[in-house]
Amino acid sequence: MNFTTSLRDSYAGAPLPLHLITPLDFRSIEALPASHRWPDPPGPDQSEQPVPLVSLGSPQAAKILNHACREWGVFQLTGHDISLGLLEDVVCHARRLFELPLAVKTRALRSASGGTGYGMARMSRFFDKFMWHEGFTIMDCCSLGQDARALWPQDYIPFCDTIQKYQNKMKKLCQLITQLILDSLGLSPTDFVEWSNPGTASTALQLNYYPPCPDPAHAMGLAPHTDTLSFTVLHQDRCAGGLEILKGGTGWVPAAPLARGALVVILGDLVHILSNGAYASVVHRARVPETGDRISVAYFYGPSMDLEITPVAVEGEEQRFRSVTVKDYVKLKEKYFNDALSQLAAS
Numbered sequence: 001m002n003f004t005t006s007l008r009d010s011y012a013g014a015p016l017p018l019h020l021i022t023p024l025d026f027r028s029i030e031a032l033p034a035s036h037r038w039p040d041p042p043g044p045d046q047s048e049q050p051v052p053l054v055s056l057g058s059p060q061a062a063k064i065l066n067h068a069c070r071e072w073g074v075f076q077l078t079g080h081d082i083s084l085g086l087l088e089d090v091v092c093h094a095r096r097l098f099e100l101p102l103a104v105k106t107r108a109l110r111s112a113s114g115g116t117g118y119g120m121a122r123m124s125r126f127f128d129k130f131m132w133h134e135g136f137t138i139m140d141c142c143s144l145g146q147d148a149r150a151l152w153p154q155d156y157i158p159f160c161d162t163i164q165k166y167q168n169k170m171k172k173l174c175q176l177i178t179q180l181i182l183d184s185l186g187l188s189p190t191d192f193v194e195w196s197n198p199g200t201a202s203t204a205l206q207l208n209y210y211p212p213c214p215d216p217a218h219a220m221g222l223a224p225h226t227d228t229l230s231f232t233v234l235h236q237d238r239c240a241g242g243l244e245i246l247k248g249g250t251g252w253v254p255a256a257p258l259a260r261g262a263l264v265v266i267l268g269d270l271v272h273i274l275s276n277g278a279y280a281s282v283v284h285r286a287r288v289p290e291t292g293d294r295i296s297v298a299y300f301y302g303p304s305m306d307l308e309i310t311p312v313a314v315e316g317e318e319q320r321f322r323s324v325t326v327k328d329y330v331k332l333k334e335k336y337f338n339d340a341l342s343q344l345a346a347s
């Protein structure tokens, strides 16, 4: 018997009402409804420098990574072994999924107390406006098969195969990224075993779809948030109108891929806690493109739900956060959302 909580179980606690799960039938909408109209979001601050680029294998990689984690909380990654072909396949399957009629997609609707399947972003309940967005969340092999069969009863295998291949590749890449981050924080190989055990890692894959929008300037793709786990590896299908990060709490900086196949690594709250705030999780949002639609594929990676995280304080610095297990932090985030980290502040 295994009593370890999975990421999936952790989201089963607080049931959500259906109107916070089922997206709008975006294709049938001709004007932006008031429910989806956001007060003018400030445009990006184009004067900023571009997000730092870490090229795996380059002699500069460790140095740039350290700088990027300290100053930005985000970096672009090239030199990884995820092929362009696989990245394109995943986007292609995501598109096939989101192009299904709403009635078919809702056959795989996330349940009120579930973490996986089709629906709005989980965080929707923390905002009074709705986002111009549909998502599909995958947390482990069982839910994948079940949800894919609900969508394509006869033809679910190609989708599952591609997703599984992507998850396997991403998991290996994330182990490597974890190693780089931990090394750069001066942690030991023992810590690495705990933080990146592929057998107990907490992972989730999220397909994001931003449909064509009648009024992109007043719509919000994904509202500002930080990601919960250690970090997120994001693939974007286009080079404009997408991810923006909040730099230094002031301006929104676009983080479109700098090269074909460049992935964006977004630091999450668990690395923020571990690094005692030195590698801060970065607030980010997604805009809606001016024309056409947009797809992004986010892979969330973290350690076992049972791992207790204790901040590593450097140079006699005070410990800024209390120690917390991953599962307790996930609960705090579900309750307090963007205030979860301050709930953890050491008194």
Ligand SMILES: C=C1C[C@]23C[C@H]1CC[C@H]2[C@@]12CCC[C@@](C)(C(=O)O1)[C@H]2[C@@H]3C(=O)O
Pocket (backbone or CB within 6 Å): 007, 115, 121, 122, 123, 124, 137, 203, 204, 206, 222, 225, 226, 227, 228, 229, 300, 333
């Ligand atoms: C492992 C994760 C990470 C989740 C929850 C769960 C599965 C879905 C992820 C997202 C995806 C969209 C933004 C976010 C804020 C959301 O609402 O759902 C993410 C959240 C988090 O990073 O907190």
Ligand SMILES: O=C(O)CCC(=O)C(=O)O
Pocket (backbone or CB within 6 Å): 206, 208, 222, 227, 232, 234, 236, 242, 243, 244, 284, 285, 286, 295, 296, 298
């Ligand atoms: O679509 C994007 O660019 C952002 C996606 C994101 O932030 C997420 O899935 O958590």
Ligand SMILES: [Fe+2]
Pocket (backbone or CB within 6 Å): 225, 226, 227, 232, 284
């Ligand atoms: Fe995110």
